[in-house]
Amino acid sequence: MSETIPSGVYDAILFDLDGVLTPTAEVHMRAWSEMFNGYLATVPGQAPYTDSDYFAYVDGKPRYDGVRDFLTSRGITLPEGTPDSDPAEESVCGLGNRKNDAFNAVLERDGVAPYPGSLAFLEATKEDYKFAVVSSSKNAPAVLAAAGLSGYFAVIVDGRVAAENGIPGKPAPDTFVRAAELLDSTPATSIVVEDAISGVQAGATGDFGLVIGVDRGVGEDALRAAGADVVVPDLGDIEVAR
Numbered sequence: 001m002s003e004t005i006p007s008g009v010y011d012a013i014l015f016d017l018d019g020v021l022t023p024t025a026e027v028h029m030r031a032w033s034e035m036f037n038g039y040l041a042t043v044p045g046q047a048p049y050t051d052s053d054y055f056a057y058v059d060g061k062p063r064y065d066g067v068r069d070f071l072t073s074r075g076i077t078l079p080e081g082t083p084d085s086d087p088a089e090e091s092v093c094g095l096g097n098r099k100n101d102a103f104n105a106v107l108e109r110d111g112v113a114p115y116p117g118s119l120a121f122l123e124a125t126k127e128d129y130k131f132a133v134v135s136s137s138k139n140a141p142a143v144l145a146a147a148g149l150s151g152y153f154a155v156i157v158d159g160r161v162a163a164e165n166g167i168p169g170k171p172a173p174d175t176f177v178r179a180a181e182l183l184d185s186t187p188a189t190s191i192v193v194e195d196a197i198s199g200v201q202a203g204a205t206g207d208f209g210l211v212i213g214v215d216r217g218v219g220e221d222a223l224r225a226a227g228a229d230v231v232v233p234d235l236g237d238i239e240v241a242r
């Protein structure tokens with residue numbers, strides 16, 4: 001079912017990145033696989049890391065927790081290290097930082113294609129709306145560049161910008177509010193587009209004009225319960241009145 005955005009009501013669209021514009025989860029899965037299999041090859045008697053391991057021990061967790069929980073599943077205990085640990089170090093944080101390097105390498109080597117429906121939506125709305133990306137990721141500019149989307153976004157409020165400016169992340173609305181300000185817009189005249197519960201909550205508690213939930217697997221009921229005004233399976237299902 002398609003939904004229509006009325007014309008003349010909103011002037012800005014604030015997009016989440018991972019899962020809204022790009023299928024970044026696939027890049028993360030490849031990076032985890034390359035990192036863990038590189039490491040396991042140096043440990044005698046270990047079977048390769050697989051996608052089943054990803055879903056069982058890594059998916060959805062903070063990076064270092066994913067490393068620790070997977071290693072535990074293999075009976076491996078490493079020192080904790082620190083967030084500043086060198087990626088070459090054999091520690092939980094070292095392997096986690098190694099995964100971040102692998103993510104950037106996979107992104108650079110393989111690229112990531114935007115969702116076709118999202119690209120079409122950007123093209124259909126770019127004349128009438130100002131755009132920002134609001135992402136918890138600290139890799140947002142690199143992901144946008146790899147997807148060929150950098151040219152659409154003059155404003156990016158990502159995890160790095162939030163940390164540098166002391167802005168609380170989602171589900172707090174502050175990163176979206178900052179993006180609206182930077183676009184010379186207001187929450188009331190801005191549209192938030194999100195695929196995660198925490199992001200939809202940020203849009204709802206920030207009193208944004210419209211919160212669009214993109215259901216990539218979270219489920220329509222859950223997105224609506226979090227505060228989405230509209231839920232679609234893909235941005236290609238949104239029509240824009242002109």
Ligand SMILES: [Mg+2]
Nearest residue numbers: 016018019195
């Ligand atoms: Mg997302």
